[in-house]
Amino acid sequence: MSVTAPDAGLSTVWDVGLDDAPVALSAQGDLVAVAGAEGTCSVLDLATGERTHSVDLPGGALHAALSPDAGHVAATGPTGYALWSRHDGGTTVRETGAWSSVARWADTERVAVGSGRRALVLTTDGEELWATEPAASTVTDLAWMRGGRRLAVAAYGAVRCHERHQTAPVRTYPYLGSHLTLAVAPTGRWICSGNQDASIHIWRTRDAGELTMSGYPEKVARLAFDDTGFWLAADGAPDVTVWDFSGKGPAGTAPRSLRCHESVTALAWRPASGGHLATGGDDGTIALWRATAGRPEARLRPARTLDGDAAVAALAWAGPHLLIGAHRDGRVRAYRLPSRTTL
């Protein structure tokens, strides 16, 4: 029998610099994808940070997503999208002229990308399987529901849910406003949109019962559910707010407030952690939190902060022990957190 002493020490595993200013991160398997504002999407080796490939998207990039098996990268940008295959190194670039905000993988075979006012569902080769009818505005965010059988599409005025191969929505959740970001609880019980009008709008999927959390000082552009679906973290204020969605949901409750940043630029829940959250700010600070500790209405302090020279652009966890942080100046770092319970 061997006894290992608990090692709480956080360490920096690697630290690399990229030329293009990062805007989005994705970590899956043994790879990390970093989308750069001017259109260079870098694929890094998770173990070393070494850049193994890059995909160029003319017109810039907004988002990049690795498929769950790390076999493919979908990158999206202001004038189109691209797919890269690890197996043959091939890249398919589609310059559609339409704004592609985001890519979301349903499984290892299918990816949904926003393309102007429509969402396209593509194979890994970029072949179009089906597409939604145009929404009222450019699609801002997408989320898969029901294990990849239903696609939620956020745009101006509504979140629309499409079943496979159906251009018309099977369910429309209307709300007059511009939905900037979408979060669907892993339990499938809640659909939440963060909005330009400084609110979070919430629908209970069972009966489309609605709730609006308004009164944020700024637009809500980032939302994230933890993997239990009980906790939702939101920006929209200097304090990150964390709402309790367990039981009957957050109606009538107060959120926990996480005080560290002046302006929040990234949110990422640690997987399988019981309430550990990483947040980033425009001052370059990354904060680690026990975000569900204390009572509702509690104002929490970070368990740990990590400094950076430039604004945090994105955060992503590669499993529970590795946090990747990308900064606007091109620095991308991987931090190891050996203990599952300590931050």
Add this chain to the structure above:
Amino acid sequence: MTAPDQTAEAVDDRVPVTVLTGFLGSGKTTLLNRILTEQHGLRIAVIENEFGEVGIDDALVLDAEEEIFEMNNGCICCTVRGDLIRILGALMRRREKFDHILIETTGLADPAPVAQTFFMDDEIAAQLRLDAIVTLVDAAHVRQHLDEEKPEGVENEAVEQIAFADRIVLNKTDLVDEATVADVVSRIRAINAGVEIIPAEHARVDLQRVLDVGAFDLDRVLKDDPSFLTETEHQHDTTVTSVGIDLPGELHEDRLNQWLGTLLRTKGADIFRSKGILAIADAPKQYVFQGVHMLLVGEFGRDWSDGEPRGNRLVFIGRNLDRAELERGFAGCLTTAGAAA
């Protein structure tokens, strides 16, 4: 007593944004190409709502399709341009930095949501400042656009674009006679009394008069004060007009807030632009404000000088403005008005 503004003035390092409006054929693209080709050494990004007419290798040109978003907060005129929020947001995340951004709107665009975007979105407001709305006017054809009868409830875009303008480039003056130019100028003044009008042929203008003019800068309102209050001319029957009010005396702060708040809440949809320099009772500094529809920003500016008569000047540009009512309402805010009541 030391005045708090003795400390160094904060430098506004936000990137200036010029909005170019004007009907199709008024010369927007010609002016845009002129700005891009001139040797000014500026890194310029262009957002075009009309396609493919600008072709300059050095400049970053982005296409946009107008998306107007209402805000679900009960304010009917708080519309913003979702397309600009997206595009400007992505632009500001690039490592290459720009000295100036130009937005070319379509000929039929309403300037209000464009302007409001710069005040309603915090991310945009933190990094960019609306420098000016520059409207191109085709001297030969503008009168027919202004005279066009619109169905009930539909805006005359030519009138709106003139009403919103901080600068008007009166283009194609070579194609009309002097009498026509004079008539067009008086038509423009009837709508927007104080606007600076720059006559031009082939959109040839001194760029310093249209770029980096700081029209939304409150300091500039103060500096420009002699020019922003030109007496309104009345020879044309237009529903969109300017009302300038010049009233000596000091204002009762609470009454002013009450009056201005109610006015913008109830008539804000009809008031396109407003600006003013006011004397608040007991305040050593001039109060300056500037508004677009219901959105208003204001602050205390410079000190009133010794011997300078304390008085108030403000101007509204809008639709169906009732001069007598505005004058009466504003006069009711004077400290002396309470005694009379």
